Amino acid sequence: MSSLSAKILNLFSEPACERNRGKDAKARKKGCSKPQTPGVAAGGCAFDGAKIVLQPITDVAHLVHAPLACEGNSWDNRGAASSGPTLWRTSFTTDLTELDVVMGHGERKLMKAIRQIKDAHSPQAIFVYTTCVTALIGDDIEAVCERAAEQFGLPVVPINAPGFAGSKNLGNKLAGKALLDHVIGTVEPDETSPYDINILGEFNLSGEFWLVKPLLDRLGIRVRACISGDARYRDVASAHRAQAAMIVCSKAFINLARKMEERWDIPFFEGSFYGITDTSEALRQIAGLLVRKGADPEILGRTEALIAEEESLAWKKIQAFRPKLEGKRVLLNTGGVKSWSVVHALLEIGLEIVGTSVKKSTLEDKERIKQILKDEHHIFESMAPHVLYATLSEHKADIMLSGSRTQFIALKAKIPWLDINQERHHPYAGYDGMVELVRQISLAIHNPIWREVREPAPWDSQTGAEEESPSTKCETATVHALNKCAGMKPNGFAER
Amino acid sequence: MARIVPRTKSATVNPLKSSQPLGAALAFLGVAGAMPLFHGSQGCTSFALVRLVQHFAETVPLQTTAMDEVATILGGADQLEEAILNLTTRANPKLIGVCTTALVESRGEDLAGDIARIKAEHDEELARTMVVMANTPDFHGAIEDGWAAAVAAMIEVITQSDRQARDTRKIAILPGWNLTVADIEHLHDTVESFGLEAVILPDVSGALDGTVPDDWIPTTYGGTAVDDIRKLGTAIKCVAIGEHMRHPAEVLQNLTGVPYVLFHSLTGLKAADQFISLLSALSGVAVPAKLRRRRAQLQDTLLDAHFHFNGKKIAIAAEPDQLYQLATFFVGMGSEIAAAVATTDTSQILEKVPAEMVQVGDLGDLESLAAGADLLVTHSHGRQAAERLGIPLMRVGFPIFDRLGSQHKLTILYHGARDLILEAANIFQANQQPPTPERLDLIRNREMKDDLHSSPLARL
Numbered sequence: 001m002s003s004l005s006a007k008i009l010n011l012f013s014e015p016a017c018e019r020n021r022g023k024d025a026k027a028r029k030k031g032c033s034k035p036q037t038p039g040v041a042a043g044g045c046a047f048d049g050a051k052i053v054l055q056p057i058t059d060v061a062h063l064v065h066a067p068l069a070c071e072g073n074s075w076d077n078r079g080a081a082s083s084g085p086t087l088w089r090t091s092f093t094t095d096l097t098e099l100d101v102v103m104g105h106g107e108r109k110l111m112k113a114i115r116q117i118k119d120a121h122s123p124q125a126i127f128v129y130t131t132c133v134t135a136l137i138g139d140d141i142e143a144v145c146e147r148a149a150e151q152f153g154l155p156v157v158p159i160n161a162p163g164f165a166g167s168k169n170l171g172n173k174l175a176g177k178a179l180l181d182h183v184i185g186t187v188e189p190d191e192t193s194p195y196d197i198n199i200l201g202e203f204n205l206s207g208e209f210w211l212v213k214p215l216l217d218r219l220g221i222r223v224r225a226c227i228s229g230d231a232r233y234r235d236v237a238s239a240h241r242a243q244a245a246m247i248v249c250s251k252a253f254i255n256l257a258r259k260m261e262e263r264w265d266i267p268f269f270e271g272s273f274y275g276i277t278d279t280s281e282a283l284r285q286i287a288g289l290l291v292r293k294g295a296d297p298e299i300l301g302r303t304e305a306l307i308a309e310e311e312s313l314a315w316k317k318i319q320a321f322r323p324k325l326e327g328k329r330v331l332l333n334t335g336g337v338k339s340w341s342v343v344h345a346l347l348e349i350g351l352e353i354v355g356t357s358v359k360k361s362t363l364e365d366k367e368r369i370k371q372i373l374k375d376e377h378h379i380f381e382s383m384a385p386h387v388l389y390a391t392l393s394e395h396k397a398d399i400m401l402s403g404s405r406t407q408f409i410a411l412k413a414k415i416p417w418l419d420i421n422q423e424r425h426h427p428y429a430g431y432d433g434m435v436e437l438v439r440q441i442s443l444a445i446h447n448p449i450w451r452e453v454r455e456p457a458p459w460d461s462q463t464g465a466e467e468e469s470p471s472t473k474c475e476t477a478t479v480h481a482l483n484k485c486a487g488m489k490p491n492g493f494a495e496r
Numbered sequence: 497m498a499r500i501v502p503r504t505k506s507a508t509v510n511p512l513k514s515s516q517p518l519g520a521a522l523a524f525l526g527v528a529g530a531m532p533l534f535h536g537s538q539g540c541t542s543f544a545l546v547r548l549v550q551h552f553a554e555t556v557p558l559q560t561t562a563m564d565e566v567a568t569i570l571g572g573a574d575q576l577e578e579a580i581l582n583l584t585t586r587a588n589p590k591l592i593g594v595c596t597t598a599l600v601e602s603r604g605e606d607l608a609g610d611i612a613r614i615k616a617e618h619d620e621e622l623a624r625t626m627v628v629m630a631n632t633p634d635f636h637g638a639i640e641d642g643w644a645a646a647v648a649a650m651i652e653v654i655t656q657s658d659r660q661a662r663d664t665r666k667i668a669i670l671p672g673w674n675l676t677v678a679d680i681e682h683l684h685d686t687v688e689s690f691g692l693e694a695v696i697l698p699d700v701s702g703a704l705d706g707t708v709p710d711d712w713i714p715t716t717y718g719g720t721a722v723d724d725i726r727k728l729g730t731a732i733k734c735v736a737i738g739e740h741m742r743h744p745a746e747v748l749q750n751l752t753g754v755p756y757v758l759f760h761s762l763t764g765l766k767a768a769d770q771f772i773s774l775l776s777a778l779s780g781v782a783v784p785a786k787l788r789r790r791r792a793q794l795q796d797t798l799l800d801a802h803f804h805f806n807g808k809k810i811a812i813a814a815e816p817d818q819l820y821q822l823a824t825f826f827v828g829m830g831s832e833i834a835a836a837v838a839t840t841d842t843s844q845i846l847e848k849v850p851a852e853m854v855q856v857g858d859l860g861d862l863e864s865l866a867a868g869a870d871l872l873v874t875h876s877h878g879r880q881a882a883e884r885l886g887i888p889l890m891r892v893g894f895p896i897f898d899r900l901g902s903q904h905k906l907t908i909l910y911h912g913a914r915d916l917i918l919e920a921a922n923i924f925q926a927n928q929q930p931p932t933p934e935r936l937d938l939i940r941n942r943e944m945k946d947d948l949h950s951s952p953l954a955r956l
Contacts, residue, residue, distance in 0.1 A: 081931045207931025214939040411799040427931065432938045443806040447830035449798040452765050457791055458773045459783050 004135075004160060011173045011255055045163030047131050048074070049171020050178070053252055054127055054159065055088055056080040056203050056228040057236060061123035063092040065110050065141060066131035067101070070163070079425065081207035082230050087123055096133065106139040114148045114156060124233035125155035125183075135162035155233070157182045169251055176256035179227070179236065184260065187237035189224070194295040196224040197286055198245040198266065200253040202273075204229025208427030212273050215310065215430065219303055221286060227253065240264040244289035246271050246282060267292065273429040275342045276314050280307040314431035318349055324442045326350035331397035333357045333383065333406055343372055345434055351441075354397050357382055389413050399445050414454050416444040498836065499853040500846050509860025510877060512813050513839040514894055516632035517595035518544040519642025519673055521558055522894075524593030524628075526698020527650070528719040531589040535561045535576055535607070536597030537568075540634070550897035552704045557715050559583055563599055572600050573610040580614055584625050587714040590722045593646060594629040601633035626722055628653045638839040639894060640740040640815045643673035647697060647744040654725045657751045661730065667778065668731040668754060669696045670745055672738025674818040674893065677705045677903040679762075679912060686772075686909060689787065690779040695724045695731060704903055729754060733778060735771075737762055738817035739845035760845060761821040762908035763916065764828055765794055771909065790910040797914045798829075804921040805829035811866030812836055813859060813874040814893050816843035821907075822873055822892060823849045825916060835865035837874075871923065888927040890920055 044052075047070060055062050055078065064071035071093035082088065094113050100106055114126055126148075130141050142158045149156040161174035197216075202209050209229050216223060225231060225239035240260065245268035247257045257268040267289050271282035287295075287303040329352045332343070343353055355378050358366050369379060383391070388406060391397070392413035400410040403421030410417035418440055420428065428437045521532040521544060534541040541560035548556040561567075561575040576594070583592055596607055611629050615622060630646040647670060669683060680701035687694040702718020709717045728734075729752030736745035736758045745756035757774065761767050768791070776783050808831040812822050816838050823833050833851035841856045855861050859874065863881040866872055872882050875893045882889035896902040905919075906912040929935070 083933050207933070207936050210931065210933040210936035211938065213933065214937045218939065411796075414799070425928075427936060440806070443830065444803075447802050447806055448828050449802045449830065452828065453795045453798050455766075457783070457788065458769050459776060 004162075004165060007160075007174065007177060008165060008170065011170070011177065044168035044171070045132075046161045046165040046167065046171035046174060047129060047163040049168035049173075049252075050159050050161035050175035051129060051171070052078060052168075053172050053175045053201075053203070054179075054228055056082075057127075057231045057233060058082040058088045059085040059124040059232050061087055061090070061092055061117045061121055061126045062129065063094070063110075063113060063117060063126055064129045064131065065094045065096075065106070065113075065134045065139065066129070067096045067133055068093065070129075070131045071095075078203075079205045080203050080229055081205075081210075083210075084230075085232070087121060090121070092117055094134075101133065101137055104137065106134055106137060107141075107144050110139065110141065110144050111148060114144075115152065118152050118154060123154070125157060127157045127159050127178075129159045130162050132163045135160075135164070155183070155186070155237075172252035173255050176253050180256060180259050183233075183237050185237070185240040185264070187234055189238040189241050192224075192241045193222060194243055194293065195219075195221045195290060195299075196242045197221060197290070198224055198239050198242040198260075199226045199229075199248060200245055200257050200268070201248040202226050202229045206425055206427040208273075208429035208433055211427055211430035211433045212279070215279075215283060215306065216286075218306055219283070219287065219299060221290070221299075227256070240266070242266055243293040243295070244268065244286060246286060248272060273433070275345050276311055276318075276431055276434050277344060279430050279434075280311060283307060310431045314435055315348075317435045318345070318438050321438050321442050322349045324446060325438070327352065328398040328441075328445055329354045329396070330441070331355045331391070331400045331402075333388065333400055333402040342434075342437070343369055345438070346441075347372065349438065353378060355380060355383075355391075385409055399441060401441070414450065416447065416450060418444045497847050498849045498851050500841060501853055501855045502841055503856045505857070505860075508858045510858055510863070510880070512837060512858045512862070512874065512877075513638040514547065515544070515634040516637045516639070516642035516645070517597050517634060518547065519637075519639035519644075520593065520595040520630040520632045520646035521548070521642075522639070522673055522700070523630075523643045523646035523650075523698045524591065524595070525556065525703055525716055526700040526719045527591050527593070527725070528702060528716060528721050529590030530593055530703075530716045530719065531557050531559060531583055531587055531591070531714070532593040532595060533559045533561065533579055533583065534595050534597055535563070535572060535579075535629075536599045537563045540597045540599070547895045547897070551895045552706070552903055553900060554704055554706060556704075557587070568599065568603070571603065571605060573605065573613075576607075576610055577614045577618075580627060581618065581621060584621055589625055589715045591626045591628060591650075593650075594627065595632045595642065595646070596629065597632070598634035601631065601635075607631070626654055637842050638815055640673055640738070640817055641840065641842055643698075644740040644743055647741070648747045650697065650725055651728065651744060651747050651751065654722060655728045655748065655751055656726055657729070660727070660752075662732050663693075663730045664732050665691065665779075666693045666695065666731045668728050668734040668748065669694050670734060670736045670741045670748070670756075671696060671698070672741050672817050674815065674821065674907075675737065675762075676905055676907060677701045678906040679908045681705070682906055682909060682912065686787070687775060689784050690775045690781045692775065692779050695728060696720060697725055697728070700903075706903065728752065733757065733774075735759065735774070739820070739843055740817050760817070760848070761824060762912070763821050763825050764913050765791070765798070765910070768794070768909045768913065787910070790914075794910040794914045797917050801917045801921040802830055804924045805831045807831070808870040808924065809834035809868065810871050810873060811862060811869040811887075813838075813862040813872075813878065815839050816845050816849075818893055819854070820845045820849050823851055825913070826873075826920075829917065829920075831870075834869045835862060837862045837865065871920065888923050890923055 071091055075091035076089060094109050096106060100109055117126055128141055128145055145156040145158040157178060159175060159178045161171045224242040225235040227236055245257055245266050247253055247268055247270045260266045261268055269285045271285055272278040273282060283303050287299050291297050291300060327350060330346055331354055353373055356369060358379055389409050392410055392415040399416040399418060401418050401420045404419055407417055426436055426440055427433050517534055524530045524532040538560050541558055545556060545558045561572060561579040563572050563575055567575045580592055583589060607629060611627060615627060628649050630649040632642040632645055671680060677700050680696055680699055683696060684694055697720045699720040703716035728748060731754050734745050734748055734754045734756035736742060736756050739760055742758055748754055749756055759767060759771060762771055772783055772787055810826045810831050811834050812819055814822060819836055819838050823836055827833060827850040836849050836851040836854045837857050838846055838854050846854045859877055859881055866885060869887055872878050872887050872889045873892055876891055876896045876898045878889050891899055906915050
């Protein structure tokens with residue numbers, strides 16, 4: 001346990017992180033974990049962060065060593081998709097009771113839980129997550145895991161990321177560290193090829209990686225391990241034999257990528273599958289890295305051909321929405337699907353960006369967004385709910401794209417809203433995903449309910465009544481008006 | 497304007513319709529102390545009876561003139577006379593609602609003459625029983641035609657035609673058959689909240705609302721009182737709901753001078769606003785806080801639930817007015833109507849259905865038109881098509897025999913629209929298809945028509 005703080009400090013000294021490089025020595029030492037302010041804190045804890053990035057490994061039993069809340073209040077709430085095993089969706093927790101805590105039964109209970117899961121579910125591996133209480137009472141989870149692994153002949157991996165350690169982001173990093181310490185490199189693959197890559201930080205939300213994988217398949221590129229969307233334990237354990245890697249969600253797994261480069265000479269780049277140009281750039285970079293590692297350079301030409309074909313197809317599809325979307329104003333308020341390339345694609349079809357949050361964007365992203373928008377006023381770090389509500393109520397935007405946290409601010413302001421964060425239900429990755437995003441924006445903006453919900457009740461607006469056509473005037477009638485239309489044709493109400 | 501495609505097939509495959517007399521019987525069942533009587537062979541009645549009992553999970557009084565071979569050849573007047581007299585003696589009904597069937601109508605009997613003769617010859621026995629006949633041959637129309645014919649017949653026969661003093665607190669409501677028991681109860685409450693009184697004809701809320709009466713009553717045990725039908729002419733306004741209620745409303749207007757307004761549907765924010773405004777105007781009472789609150793709740797439901805409807809393809813098969821009611825509802829939520837099938841072509845409303853085309857047909861038509869839709873909307877018989885197509889089914893209309901409580905579902909005004917939205921949204925949620933690599937592999941699927949489902953990518 002004493003190593004947790006050392007681990008954290010080590011994680012924050014991240015030479016591959018451009019933010020970190022930009023800081024002076026003192027700031028760098030402080031790390032990038034901003035302490036949460038009591039009373040105004042938002043967002044998940046380190047345990048949350050570790051769990052969400054590892055749980056998509058589908059054939060692993062994820063056991064949360066904790067009293068009920070940590071798992072009981074959070075399980076089955078993520079949209080990652082599996083093409084095979086479903087074990088990852090089964091929730092396991094030791095559900096510690098007061099007696100367990102007071103009497104120190106935690107370790108014994110954990111051991112029994114591991115045995116029970118192994119007997120009932122025969123998982124490929126068991127991941128055991130430490131949490132605040134079990135860390136606090138000093139359960140030696142690493143020792144229990146080691147013992148269990150020996151006894152049951154199966155990998156039992158301790159994930160040491162108790163909630164109090166820090167933010168969700170820190171938890172992401174601690175999870176990467178756990179994979180590095182206990183999983184990656186423990187299994188040798190049956191065969192390797194010069195076209196094997198790893199994708200790090202891709203979680204296959206709504207199955208969206210399956211929009212991308214066919215592109216790689218077409219190029220003959222094999223995903224050795226996707227960490228962790230739709231992953232299998234064996235694939236992750238043999239990830240060290242890939243030729244190159246791409247980090248998708250750079251903040252989560254940058255340490256992991258860099259350590260893998262150090263240890264196994266796997267070069268990596270940061271990229272994104274959101275947006276058309278980004279997807280093309282990612283494919284290019286993957287091909288480039290593979291060639292650098294000795295693959296046949298002919299792949300570069302094939303990649304360009306595929307890009308040209310797919311891009312023209314996607315733009316053609318997106319252009320079809322132009323008449324419906326031209327001139328509509330978008331407020332981007334998210335840390336999720338956020339990159340400048342989404343902004344780029346939206347602008348391309350004539351949407352106007354009236355504001356974008358750059359809270360979770362990299363410096364480079366910010367620069368690009370500034371260049372594209374040409375107006376710094378449209379860039380904000382974050383917006384207080386009441387400001388956001390006021391902005392939306394005044395109809396300064398036609399739609400807000402954001403995460404579910406601000407969903408109801410938009411809806412209560414009667415403004416269309418589209419979820420583009422991890423809870424979303426539509427896949428937006430790759431070329432087709434971008435088309436889908438544009439389609440969803442169009443559907444959201446043009447849904448007929450907006451006109452209806454914005455209309456004041458007829459008895460609240462006499463001016464509204466006067467504007468109505470004569471045949472429907474009695475819809476909003478006062479007694480006087482009713483008498484007036486009493487002589488009208490009786491189906492006045494029926495014609496809408 | 498929808499293009500109306502008439503029925504061209506010879507064989508109806510999996511019928512969508514229920515017959516006209518059944519609709520008429522349903523209307524008579526909304527009158528207190530009533531006994532519907534099918535003038536036809538026994539089967540006509542027993543089939544309808546079984547359907548009605550299954551749908552409402554209630555005993556349903558429904559009798560038959562039991563036309564036999566001899567009566568079929570020689571004429572059914574005696575059977576009709578005997579049936580009416582027997583019913584009067586045995587059940588002492590306030591109303592006998594005669595629904596003709598295809599059998600007697602095909603014979604071309606002078607049914608109106610028969611009824612007149614029976615009434616004249618037995619005026620003593622029938623002193624406390626009204627006899628009303630609706631011409632409802634099975635070979636024409638469907639439920640809504642039968643329902644409307646029965647209501648019009650009741651007004652013609654029972655309502656006093658002399659101009660009477662108007663009661664400014666009273667309105668008449670002629671609801672379409674597609675309003676549920678819960679809807680009718682809700683109409684009563686809503687009208688009362690403005691200090692008005694509603695005479696609703698028919699009022700199925702009193703008879704088919706699933707209560708447990710203290711005694712065995714052979715007729716209907718609730719519904720519109722015959723006496724209230726008699727005095728319908730004292731209302732200051734008549735509200736007809738559904739295009740099929742235009743004729744009964746006109747009959748009432750011609751007879752008594754009570755003016756009517758027609759609502760094609762009361763489902764949805766705007767329709768509800770219009771109805772509430774009307775009540776407020778008629779009563780001079782401001783809209784009560786409770787209703788304003790319900791309006792706001794519907795607004796919130798629209799906001800919360802519209803995501804689930806965006807771009808969804810809906811296939812509906814229903815009676816014309818219900819088809820219009822549901823199609824406008826779904827289109828109003830952002831969905832599109834992929835298939836619209838109507839029972840009959842007898843209604844003007846069909847061309848107003850917000851779909852490219854309305855097929856007059858059966859569930860077989862629905863099944864072939866609905867491939868690729870996200871939701872089937874029809875009665876319980878649609879379940880086989882739903883299963884074969886792998887599309888979820890939302891049960892509406894009649895009959896609903898494999899789910900309980902369809903009569904208790906609210907479908908009108910603010911709360912009814914809210915409930916419908918939630919029901920459909922929950923069906924969408926319950927049937928989300930998990931993504932699979934195959935479904936999302938658009939390169940592979942490109943050769944396939946990709947506009948089959950609302951979107952190959954959409955899961956909601």
